Amino acid sequence: MKGYALVQGPRRKVLYISDSCYLLWEFGGSHFKPELGWEFRTLRQNRAICKENNAYIVRLDFKLGDPISTPKRKKLPREAGTEVKQ
16 A cells, blocks of 8 residues: 655655645645645646745555564574574
8 A cells, every 4th residue: 555745844744645646736735825726726836836845745655454463573683603594
């Protein structure tokens, strides 16, 4: 399952989450400049408004399921002189 997030700044403050990049650009344009009507702007204009405000889209990759129930195993450091079994 894929998702996208509109984030702002170097600390990646999440503004919106969606499965559509087009909607995120549209929401971002109306978020930063609400005085302009959203029905009059194009995708290119919304994207430019977001870029002016240091906002961009990142892709979220996640799998369905509970990540807590399947923790990753930590690798133990190898000690000197031990053999590796193959």
